[in-house]
Amino acid sequence: MADEDDSEDKTEDPTQKRLDQALERGDVVKSQELNTWFVIAAATLVMSTFSGSIGTAVLVPMRNLIANSWMIHTDGAGLLALARSLSFAVIAAIGVPILMVMLAAIAGNMMQHRLVWSGEPLKPNFGKISPLAGAKRLFGKQAAANFAKGIFKLVLLGTVMVMILWPERLRLESLLHMDVSELLGVTISLTKHLMGSVVALLALVAIGDYLFQYRQWYERQKMSVQEMKEEFKQSEGDPHVKGRIRQIRQQRMKKRMMAAVPKASVIITNPTHYSVALAYERGMSAPVCVAKGVDNIAFKIREIAKAHDIPIVENVPLARALYATVEIDAEIPVEHYHAVAEIISYVMGLRRTLSGHPR
Template sequence: MSDKPDESEKTEEASSKKLEEAHKKGDVAKSQEVSAWFGMIGIALIIALLAGPMASQLAQPLSTFLAEPHAYDMDGGNILRIVQRLGVMVFLALALPLLLLMVMAVIGNLVQHKPVFSAENMKPKFSKISPLAGLKRIFGPIGLMNFVKGLAKLTIVSVIAFLVIWPERDMLGSLMRVELAMIPLIMQQLALKLVIGIIAVLTIIAALDFAFQKAQWAKKQRMTQKEVKDEYKQMEGDPALKGKLRQIRAERGRKRMMAQVPDATVIVTNPTHYSVALKYEEGMAAPICVAKGVDLVAFRIREVAREHNIPLVENVPLARALHATVEVDDEVPPEHYKAVAQVIGYVMKLKGKLRR
């Protein structure tokens, strides 16, 4: 039996961890139609903006060569130099259009997914050279869909070409009577019409195909309930991760606790090892512990208390008892009411004297 889970068992959406792993392997949602759409946009820009300058750049040396071939020495060495010179001219004329097409190809990939740098697809795999696997790819559902899609695209492009060129048939037939300098401009306009028509239809095809590829990719990345549980166990079982999470939670809790110290009514201290900050206001059922700590945390609580003129009362047994039995944000338990009431009563009297 295969170790791969049945597709029907994949009922859970992919976790962010699995999506990140798929991206690292180069497994991303990608539509070839979107890339083709950007390629056609590049071709349209070349025809509209660069075709004229490119034709002019090539026309002058080629026309001279064709008009006066007798002026050139045709020995072996000279022919090589002529070919090299023409090759350089052609390269320079085509360099900018080729660069534009490369840029559009990159943009066509970037709009679909973030950059991918993976050697996973370069690794040798038996399935890539297996005839059986190749036949499954060709005659499988995806292969048949790609065949139908390619046939539909070819049909649509043919129809568009017919609709664009057929109305211009009389003009094309009279090109022999048109000035030679006007022919490139006429052909440029006709080619631009054809490309724009293809882009209009390809826009719809690309949008539908991208949505389809995205949905198929998301379906492929789904997880079984067992995979979800295993991943959760793996993450929770990592000691380093658990320790880091505990550290983060403790730090956040400590910061929130220290922020409540200025609201305390009194600090009950050991006075060296324990500090418990209590808050009591008229109408409260019982005092509340807003902060507590030992050693360095206790020292910091006392420092904040002194900065905000909060009374510190030394009571060793009460400080130890409160630290052991009361959690932060909880009320003081009834067994400590009497001792706490005496401390808070003392603080209230002290505040009254200071006001007088």
């Protein structure tokens, strides 16, 4: 019941990360019918292409063996040499066709998924030997699909074979009276016809089975809402942690700004909301913003400025513009040079006057 509830909760489409993890642990789309089709198709191609050359390659050494049988040594070494030569002849005759069938089997897997090297399927899983798991495999959706598929193939292939062989029934009866040389040609012709029809029909079965297996695999990879949240936290970071980090950064920036306010030359402010602290010394190309803020931070900047006798100049539009366009530790934009220069000049003149050194 718990497994059923878990599967019902998994309603979200899998992410690419989930699909990659399934591939890494060897959980891939696997249609045995598609593999079977590739092997049968390759065998049919091999038979139709290499049957003559295979027959000739095997016939020649066998004919020589029979013709020269009187020369064969019957001792152990002689029989071993004979077996070795016959083995080489058979391997040379069927080596390439067998290799083609093997490559077709590999291609059947690669058509479904890329090659995977995983030891996960080899690990012991005691859940697979439980009676409940066995009952699910016997009476589950996969077992029902395999049973229906087997019945369908049996009926379909049986029907096709009857349709092909029934018109040839008289010809098949005459095989009993045919010469051996003629019998081989007729047999090869009928076999090619049957195999071609089987390959065509099994292609339909293979396509249908692959689509079914893919759907089953995709359903297994589906995720619950909680799993989606956990994966998002792992990939993007916990929102609470990110919020805390952002808060710490803002606090550090605020402390750094407040520590820099006493170095400012002037505070340009909108008395109710904005404060921008600018520092300027002779030789600098332009004033630099050392601190800025709104509301409580703006009030704190003004408070520190008063404590350190830093001039505060009220200029509503300039305060707003500087706050919006200049970053901390950056020079003011060119378009504000003139307005800020007037304020800096006024402040410097005021300081000289207060210090007793008139212009």
